[in-house]
Amino acid sequence: MSDEERILKHFLLSSPPGQFDLILEDLKGLSELSPEFVEQTRSEYNSKTGKEVLQSTENLEFGNLQQDLGNYVDKFYKSKDVNSNYVIASNSEGGANIIIYAERIQLQQFHSGSWTARYSIEKDEDSITISGKVVLHVHTFESGNLQLNSTTDFPSSKVSMAGIVAQIQKWDEELMQNLDSIYENMSSNILKKLRRVMPVTRTRFDWNIAGHRGVRQLGMEVKKNKE
Incomplete structure (x- = not known):
């Protein structure tokens, strides 16, 4: 190449x-x-x-996992304009690998996003161990261009066969809570770090979103009146 x-x-x-x-x-x-x-x-x-999962129709028979996981995906990964699917495949350890993929593509609304979750299940005579990772990729490009790339690793956890999906749900909820916390503090923490505290104009930046929207709207009206 x-x-x-x-x-x-x-x-x-x-x-x-x-x-x-x-x-x-x-x-x-x-x-x-x-x-x-x-x-x-x-x-x-x-x-x-993980997009290839959307076209997959074959799943490994692994106890009642296929039915339980299918019900979970239908409940939490299915909504308007969301495409999602899952795959259960065997691994070299005699256990299974799970991939859950979901995407919402709304380019006409200037945004798109995907969720890729990969879980590894190891099975021995006494216990079942599950570990996983979730990758998020979100893009919004209305009046700007911003991407979120996030990878969250989940450490190994001992579960029962019936508790596999419950553990996945627990991890999902923890991840969503962390994301909510990030979004709530984004204006005061993350976005402010993208700029110097005191710009070259020596005037502090105003983070009032409503105020900036008002200025932009006023500018559009002035331009329209000139035309």
Whole structure:
């Protein structure tokens, strides 16, 4: 693979949810991409993000896990404009790997996002151990361009066969609580750190969102009156 192909592949593999083909079209205007290169990169992107799960229909028979997990996904991962699915596959340890993937693509509303959860179940004579990881990728680009890339690892936990889905739900709830806490404090913590406390104008930045919206609306009205 040439240096140019490696760079183009990096851009494609970094595509936000639902935007692989849009970025691909832009890159085609810069370089000639072979069908083989596009097919291989798309397959790698779908595997990396977990998107390939949406087309999967086969699941390993692993006790009542398939039914319990299916009910859980239907209850918490199904809503308007959300595509989701799950896969249960065997692993080399005699246990199972679980992938839950969900995405909500609303490019006409300037946002998209995906949730990829991967869990590993190890089974021995006395116990069952589950560990996992959830990757979030969110993109919003209305009046700006902002992406959230978050990876959360969950340590190994001993469970019963019937408690696998309950443990997954517990981790999901913990993750959502952490995200809620981040969002609540975003204006006072994260966003302020993106700017220096005292800009070159020597005037502190006003973080009042309503005030900025009012100024922007006033500017639009003035422009409209001039026209």
